[in-house]
Amino acid sequence: MDWLRDHPQVRTIRVAAADLNGIARGKRVPARFAHKLISDGTRFPFSVMNLDIWGEDIEDSPLVFESGDVDGVLLPTDRGFMPMPWLEAPTALLPIWMFHTDGRPYDGDPRHALAAVVARYKAAGLTPVVATELEFYLIDDSGRTLRVPPSPRSGKRRTGGEILSLRALDAFDRFFSALYDACEEMDIPADTAISEAGPGQFEINLMHQGDALKAADDTWLFKMLVKGLARNHGFAASFMAKPYDQWSGNGMHTHFSVLDAEGRNIFDNGGPDGSDRLRHAVGGCLAALTGSTLIFAPHENSFDRLVPDAHAPTGIGWAYENRTAALRIPASGPVARRIEHRVAGGDVNPYLMIAAILGAALIGIEDRIEPPAPIVGNAYAQGLQQLPTTWDEALDAFAGCPMAKRIFPAELIENFVMTKRQELRYMAELSPEEQTEIYLDTV
Structure with missing residues (x-):
């Protein structure tokens, strides 16, 4: 009040x-x-x-x-x-x-599902530290074909992707200035912004924090804010996994580490490899990937992003400092040792996504799950076991996944499966253009 x-x-x-x-x-x-x-x-x-x-x-x-x-x-x-x-x-x-x-x-509330996972960490004397990276497109959807909006500064449209281009950021400076001001008003810890590989595609990182529920809240609120604010500036913003066939999709990468009761990072062993518990957390996340793909790719369009050689992981593997892997251990000082989970698209529910990641990591730590050896080189060429490639395959895998049942309440699993089976049935009746129309603003 x-x-x-x-x-x-x-x-x-x-x-x-x-x-x-x-x-x-x-x-x-x-x-x-x-x-x-x-x-x-x-x-x-x-x-x-x-x-x-x-x-x-x-x-x-x-x-x-x-x-x-x-x-x-x-x-x-x-x-x-x-x-x-x-x-x-x-x-x-x-x-x-x-x-x-x-x-x-x-039990059917996704925020409560994440709260229950965090409570399990707390009971073990642990605190997860979480950060998200959100990719989105700015889109002119006023015509029959989606395209990049004209720059409010120059009136020109970008015709291609410009990775880490200051010119691309500056073209939409008024929008980004308003966005950062709004994030400050809403207490959303927006950090670095970059331009990405697609025309009108950008990424903003949210700062890491030791409150996983607030990290999920911030991510949910940020998506709402970006979409609403873009309309004020005369265009759309979309976290849809794959709005353009020919350009990279939108991902939502999650970085996390875990602190013990004394505030020490349990993934840090003083060296570049990380601790046994980092390895076990990786093992848990990899073991859960097939069954939790539906959480990370919850829509028909999500699977257009998860294809080889498209900057999104398709194989179940991990690596050090390698962005082709599903799980990446970024280069950092030992005290900042962490896991980057790279599977989710921008179209996810952040509460379910973070619950799935942290829940799988905790199971890995509890069960001391050993991962396979880290890969070296191009993950697409490693012959790895593949993630589910279709929506219905992912749906069946989630419905029968033993690890999902250790992470999520039975009622939430049942409700989510019923929801996705209904959407799968009705999406099959729509053209790709009609599917894009529904996904563009909703997810």
Whole structure:
């Protein structure tokens, strides 16, 4: 409430939770009723956390008619109120998550799934430190064909990718200046921005932090912010995995390390190879990759990105300082020894993605899973076991994955599988252009 008192110009509030696709679901509430949101929360059906990509109920879901479509209670997270700089009217956003009426966390809420994984680390005296790197395209979608927007400075359009080009960044300087200002207002730790391989493609890194839930919140909020702010500047921003057939897709890489109770990095052994527990965490992540591909590639379009020689991993392997591998150990000082997980696309739900990565790493540490030897050279040419190559293959692998059942609640697995089976069925009826239209803004 202090934030609202300091911002008397705010007249309306949005309360929002992330559904299984990472889409914000919620309500608009007049600011004069904010005290009720803080004390009592709000309510909407459990089924709302389990809608498909079009926002429709899942057919035959027990959350709908079988249960009477009952309500859950949604309470504020510890994030509190924050501005929504992409809206014209001064507006506050209040992130929320879902509980049963008796106070139990709702197992179908992806934020609770991540909280449960973090709690397992805490019980072991450990704290994961997490950072995400988000790639996205700025797109002119006003015509029949997607293309890069004209530069607000020059009016010209880039015709190709310009990796680490200051000129490409400067062409959209007004947008990026507004984006960094908005990140500061929303307490999103946006760090370095670079131009990427595709025309109008950029990447922004979020700083590492020892609160995995906040890292996921920041990533979810950042996606919402970028998409909303881009529209204010006359174009779209999309985290869709592969908006252009001929250009690189959008990834979302996750860096993580783990601290012990004394604040020491358990992956650090003083040398470049890292500790046994780093190796075991790698082993856990590799063992879970097949079964968790659906988390990292949750949509039909996701698999257009996961193809050989396209700057996205396809094989199950790891390496030191090698961006062709699914898991990379970046070069760093020993105290900063960490794992970079490179499989996820930009279209993921960040809560599920981080839960899958950290959960698999913890299983690897607990079970002392030994990975194969690190690869050297081009991972695409190593003859590695491959990730699932189709949506339905990934769906079947997730539904039957023993490691997924150790990471996620049974209800969340069941709901996610039902959601994806329905989307798979209906996406098959759409043309590629229609699929792009739905994915461009939603994911």
